[in-house]
Amino acid sequence: MAEQKGFTLWFTGLSGSGKTTLAKAVERELRQRGLKVERLDGDIVRQSLTRDLGFSKEDRDKNIERVTFVAKLLTRNGVATLCSFISPYREVRARSRAEIGNFVEVYCDCPLETCIERDVKGLYKKALNGEIENFTGVSDPYEPPENPEIVVHTDRETVEESTAIILRRLTELGYLEAEAGEVYSEEEETAVEERLRALGYI
Amino acid sequence: MSLFSRFRAKRKPRVVVIGLDGTPYTFVRRALELGRMPNFARMLGEGAFRRMNSVHPCVSSVAWSCYMTGKNPAKHGIYGFIDRKPGTYDTTIPTSRAMRSETLWEILSRAGKRVIVMNVPVTYPPRQVNGVLIGGFLSPTIEKAVYPPGEAETLKRLKYIIDADPWAARQSKDKALAEVNAALESRERTLLHYMDNEEWDFLQCHVMETDRLYHFLWKQMATDDSVYAPRFWQVIAQIDALLGEVYDRLDENTTMIVMSDHGFCTLKYEVYINHWLARRGWLVLPEERPQRLQLADVGPRSLAYSLDPGRIFINLRGREPAGQVAPGAEYEALRDEIASAAMEELRDPETGVPMIAHVFRREELYHGPLLDQAADLILAPVDGYDLKGAMGKETLTFQGDELVGMHTYDDAMLWIRGQSIAVESFSVTDVMPTVLHLMGVPVPGDVDGRVLL
Numbered sequence: 267m268a269e270q271k272g273f274t275l276w277f278t279g280l281s282g283s284g285k286t287t288l289a290k291a292v293e294r295e296l297r298q299r300g301l302k303v304e305r306l307d308g309d310i311v312r313q314s315l316t317r318d319l320g321f322s323k324e325d326r327d328k329n330i331e332r333v334t335f336v337a338k339l340l341t342r343n344g345v346a347t348l349c350s351f352i353s354p355y356r357e358v359r360a361r362s363r364a365e366i367g368n369f370v371e372v373y374c375d376c377p378l379e380t381c382i383e384r385d386v387k388g389l390y391k392k393a394l395n396g397e398i399e400n401f402t403g404v405s406d407p408y409e410p411p412e413n414p415e416i417v418v419h420t421d422r423e424t425v426e427e428s429t430a431i432i433l434r435r436l437t438e439l440g441y442l443e444a445e446a447g448e449v450y451s452e453e454e455e456t457a458v459e460e461r462l463r464a465l466g467y468i
Numbered sequence: 469m470s471l472f473s474r475f476r477a478k479r480k481p482r483v484v485v486i487g488l489d490g491t492p493y494t495f496v497r498r499a500l501e502l503g504r505m506p507n508f509a510r511m512l513g514e515g516a517f518r519r520m521n522s523v524h525p526c527v528s529s530v531a532w533s534c535y536m537t538g539k540n541p542a543k544h545g546i547y548g549f550i551d552r553k554p555g556t557y558d559t560t561i562p563t564s565r566a567m568r569s570e571t572l573w574e575i576l577s578r579a580g581k582r583v584i585v586m587n588v589p590v591t592y593p594p595r596q597v598n599g600v601l602i603g604g605f606l607s608p609t610i611e612k613a614v615y616p617p618g619e620a621e622t623l624k625r626l627k628y629i630i631d632a633d634p635w636a637a638r639q640s641k642d643k644a645l646a647e648v649n650a651a652l653e654s655r656e657r658t659l660l661h662y663m664d665n666e667e668w669d670f671l672q673c674h675v676m677e678t679d680r681l682y683h684f685l686w687k688q689m690a691t692d693d694s695v696y697a698p699r700f701w702q703v704i705a706q707i708d709a710l711l712g713e714v715y716d717r718l719d720e721n722t723t724m725i726v727m728s729d730h731g732f733c734t735l736k737y738e739v740y741i742n743h744w745l746a747r748r749g750w751l752v753l754p755e756e757r758p759q760r761l762q763l764a765d766v767g768p769r770s771l772a773y774s775l776d777p778g779r780i781f782i783n784l785r786g787r788e789p790a791g792q793v794a795p796g797a798e799y800e801a802l803r804d805e806i807a808s809a810a811m812e813e814l815r816d817p818e819t820g821v822p823m824i825a826h827v828f829r830r831e832e833l834y835h836g837p838l839l840d841q842a843a844d845l846i847l848a849p850v851d852g853y854d855l856k857g858a859m860g861k862e863t864l865t866f867q868g869d870e871l872v873g874m875h876t877y878d879d880a881m882l883w884i885r886g887q888s889i890a891v892e893s894f895s896v897t898d899v900m901p902t903v904l905h906l907m908g909v910p911v912p913g914d915v916d917g918r919v920l921l
């Protein structure tokens with residue numbers, strides 16, 4: 267078996283732009299292909315590894331610094347590492363890229379209005395009411411990536427479409443084996459169903 | 469083979485598994501008593517030969533998936549030969565892509581073992597291994613069936629046959645036998661080629677021909693048909709010879725295992741569960757019937773529907789696109805009602821005896837992250853009653869098709885050379901950790917099966 271080549275897929279974007287959703291969808295696909303996968307998610311990491319940190323610029327930097335360290339270890343040990351963090355600052359992401367090596371940046375592009383409309387966790391409402399300080403997009407800046415490997419437009423793509431875009435690009439980048447075509451062509455699928463029917467299995 | 473590899477091959481523990489699909493323990497006992505399996509008879513005393521349970525539902529795709537992962541379906545995701553696409557009324561045929569777990573041969577590959585795997589169900593499309601993998605009977609072509617792709621040449625040279633053609637087999641018993649014999653010969657030829665010419669630590673050959681033979685000729689054997697019973701036994705003799713060929717090739721360090729995934733019995737009736745659900749008003753089918761009704765034709769007012777074999781799904785709000793039944797109390801009440809009605813009402817049309825042995829709620833059988841994909845109720849039939857998911861049938865039961873045999877749950881078999889089995893009651897799920905143990909490879913923590921030795 268060809269040794270799995272480690273990489274970090276770094277999802278960046280506003281809160282509610284789809285980072286967690288897509289990281290989970292990609293995780294499922296990669297596992298199905300038999301890859302070793304780890305997922306590091308902002309919401310989870312902040313309850314453990316970086317429990318002591320807040321959302322000031324300094325603390326956000328520390329949060330990413332620690333996660334980057336873990337992602338580096340996983341990546342160099344051949345794990346597909348999926349990181350989903352707002353990670354709003356360009357310079358910080360550039361540091362993670364340099365540190366980790368096999369780094370694939372995924373920009374979850376989604377207009378702020380859509381994210382506010384989605385308000386998956388009810389945080390925008392609070393932020394807009396002034397109940398949360400330093401909230402990215404509302405009271406703190408988000409710097410979009412200039413040269414991400416992958417861009418998904420989650421306001422106009424379905425989760426499946428965005429996932430497919432990511433997987434195709436990973437294949438092009440050489441991190442995934444090309445799929446050996448469709449499982450069944452239409453004709454083959456009919457033949458397989460007929461076979462099962464002949465055996466009384468369906 | 470170089471001197472060095474010959475030396476190495478001698479010292480490492482190796483395992484070869486021959487899968488005889490659908491071969492019942494009780495049948496092999498009888499064949500031995502009748503002197504029909506002389507090779508297996510001489511092997512038998514050298515190891516442990518035991519009766520083994522299958523899984524629910526006991527069809528090959530589920531049973532072999534449980535075998536190869538050592539896990540229950542809620543951890544590997546294969547619940548039948550057909551399944552729903554989540555959130556739709558579309559059906560799909562689960563393949564190796566749908567299997568959400570590492571397999572025995574993938575774990576062995578990771579441990580640096582070289583594996584050869586031939587024809588196991590639900591291994592198409594082939595996933596990577598350290599060695600060779602030939603997909604199972606639902607592989608569309610030889611080219612697409614093999615990993616690495618280069619092996620297709622070898623298989624073509626060996627005139628490899630993926631599977632007997634079941635439509636030909638339905639035409640006549642003679643054609644069925646011709647199909648089975650041709651596929652069996654190709655299987656043996658290919659198996660021995662790989663045994664003799666390739667290096668391997670683990671080798672698995674799956675014989676599907678037994679299952680096909682039983683489906684089409686079990687009754688003829690059971691009733692001692694003057695023409696076809698002898699020809700049935702000829703195939704068994706051929707399989708026995710294959711076991712002997714493999715056995716005679718093995719050295720001290722190689723453990724041989726012979727196993728099946730479920731048993732077989734004579735089919736009394738096919739039982740159409742959707743006919744019953746419709747009669748009870750739980751399933752609403754359209755007035756205008758297309759030629760072949762599909763799951764997608766299930767009417768929006770339906771409360772329940774069934775897929776092969778004996779799996780009943782509640783048309784649940786929030787899960788099915790046109791879900792009718794509210795989760796919680798309403799769901800539970802309907803499950804209870806259908807379960808007790810199935811036990812009470814599904815009876816043999818002649819004798820009136822119950823056709824259902826047990827109704828399982830899914831959480832009684834399965835546990836794991838994919839439990840949500842399971843059927844809500846799983847009906848386990850009394851032997852002889854084959855539960856079908858066909859829609860729009862005009863009667864509850866039917867008799868007299870070309871298919872004369874059906875699967876049974878508690879009559880699979882396991883023989884392990886040179887070992888004794890320490891466990892009283894066990895299932896196909898327990899074989900995989902046993903193989904890992906024999907090969908000195910650690911058993912992953914999320915495996916459900918136990919080491920049997």
Ligand SMILES: Nc1ncnc2c1ncn2[C@@H]1O[C@H](COP(=O)(O)OP(=O)(O)O)[C@@H](O)[C@H]1O
Binds near residue numbers: 279283287419425
């Ligand atoms: N193409 C898409 N990719 C990702 N999410 C999408 C997409 N389209 C719609 N969504 C929805 O957007 C929401 C994104 O939420 P989430 O993944 O929690 O965002 P984040 O992790 O960025 O805070 C989910 O409710 C998801 O279903």
Ligand SMILES: [Mg+2]
Binds near residue numbers: 285286307
């Ligand atoms: Mg998130």
